[in-house]
Amino acid sequence: MQKIYLAGPDVFLPDAINVGRRKKELCAAYGFEGLFPLDDVIAEADGEPMDRLIYRANAAMIRRADLGICNLTPFRGPSADAGTVFELGLLVGLGKPVLGYTNVTEDLLARSRSAGGATFDPSRRTWRDAAGMEIEDFGNVDNLMIDNALIEDGGFPIIRHRAKAGELFTDLTGFEARLRLAAERHRN
Amino acid sequence: MQKIYLAGPDVFLPDAINVGRRKKELCAAYGFEGLFPLDDVIAEADGEPMDRLIYRANAAMIRRADLGICNLTPFRGPSADAGTVFELGLLVGLGKPVLGYTNVTEDLLARSRSAGGATFDPSRRTWRDAAGMEIEDFGNVDNLMIDNALIEDGGFPIIRHRAKAGELFTDLTGFEARLRLAAERHRN
Numbered sequence: 001m002q003k004i005y006l007a008g009p010d011v012f013l014p015d016a017i018n019v020g021r022r023k024k025e026l027c028a029a030y031g032f033e034g035l036f037p038l039d040d041v042i043a044e045a046d047g048e049p050m051d052r053l054i055y056r057a058n059a060a061m062i063r064r065a066d067l068g069i070c071n072l073t074p075f076r077g078p079s080a081d082a083g084t085v086f087e088l089g090l091l092v093g094l095g096k097p098v099l100g101y102t103n104v105t106e107d108l109l110a111r112s113r114s115a116g117g118a119t120f121d122p123s124r125r126t127w128r129d130a131a132g133m134e135i136e137d138f139g140n141v142d143n144l145m146i147d148n149a150l151i152e153d154g155g156f157p158i159i160r161h162r163a164k165a166g167e168l169f170t171d172l173t174g175f176e177a178r179l180r181l182a183a184e185r186h187r188n
Numbered sequence: 189m190q191k192i193y194l195a196g197p198d199v200f201l202p203d204a205i206n207v208g209r210r211k212k213e214l215c216a217a218y219g220f221e222g223l224f225p226l227d228d229v230i231a232e233a234d235g236e237p238m239d240r241l242i243y244r245a246n247a248a249m250i251r252r253a254d255l256g257i258c259n260l261t262p263f264r265g266p267s268a269d270a271g272t273v274f275e276l277g278l279l280v281g282l283g284k285p286v287l288g289y290t291n292v293t294e295d296l297l298a299r300s301r302s303a304g305g306a307t308f309d310p311s312r313r314t315w316r317d318a319a320g321m322e323i324e325d326f327g328n329v330d331n332l333m334i335d336n337a338l339i340e341d342g343g344f345p346i347i348r349h350r351a352k353a354g355e356l357f358t359d360l361t362g363f364e365a366r367l368r369l370a371a372e373r374h375r376n
Binding site: 009011012013014016049050051052054055056058059075076077078079080081082083085086087088089090091092093094095121124128129131132133134135136138140142143144145146147148149151152168169 | 197199200201202204237238239240242243244246247263264265266267268269270271273274275276277278279280281282283309312316317319320321322323324326328330331332333334335336337339340356357
């Protein structure tokens, strides 16, 4: 049975264990084994800091996985969770197919404009944030490296679904849509 | 001569080309060739969106590199630029050594507390952001996957240097410190 690494900021939820269980049950329903970062019980080790041990456990889990499904919902700013984005890059570098979903529908520039602080620089015909840094205007969910990694190294764009209020990090509609795709394309 | 991929949000600066040139000159001074994303002139191609072509060019440049130096300065929130973090993961997945710097000195939790919105959850003995999501408290610069990738896959922690006011994304002190380390360890 193929294994799917379940990347996302879900691990930071107060009920992270429960969300992980729901994702793993959905994986099983589609014929996969879901690997959730919190599955690994990390034992204290002499002289090794806990965060290092978690890193090693997650990286090892990613290497065991056959593919990854990444929750790319914006987290503490306009972009996805940094840990998830790192893991997306790692999956791509290891040659594993990646699928992704986000629980918002607007693109990066639209969200930046809604949040305020985005201004148009007519001399360079580009949008800039409050620090003067260019905001990409490609209609992507996130930085172009992220959206295009999904297309080039997974075969499908990030699916966008507008989560109901209060369910930004727990709505699994987009997750299940990408799982269904994985079942059609990657299950063996 | 070994090639260093120069990852960072530097590409979004109004004077990105100039910063890239300064970084490449520093690389040359330490015996390396610096590869800056904007070095590649991307030609329009029939039916291919520009952002896809940029993704391919950057990913190909990363595959040509021998190692990477990543600018992990917080960008539009408490974490590093998402594109840079993706590239860090890709470098690690490809087995290339990674070095990193940040132009702030406080850790993730301290910065989150300074910015407001971080509250302590006594029942779980953890810090939470305004959305109730746990904030890691390991003394790291960023998500534990990032800090530990540098230690585990590069051999050295992210170097922290407090940039002068107005130079958050252009101060190259930390960059040069990591370049010096690369020269000691990786040059051949």
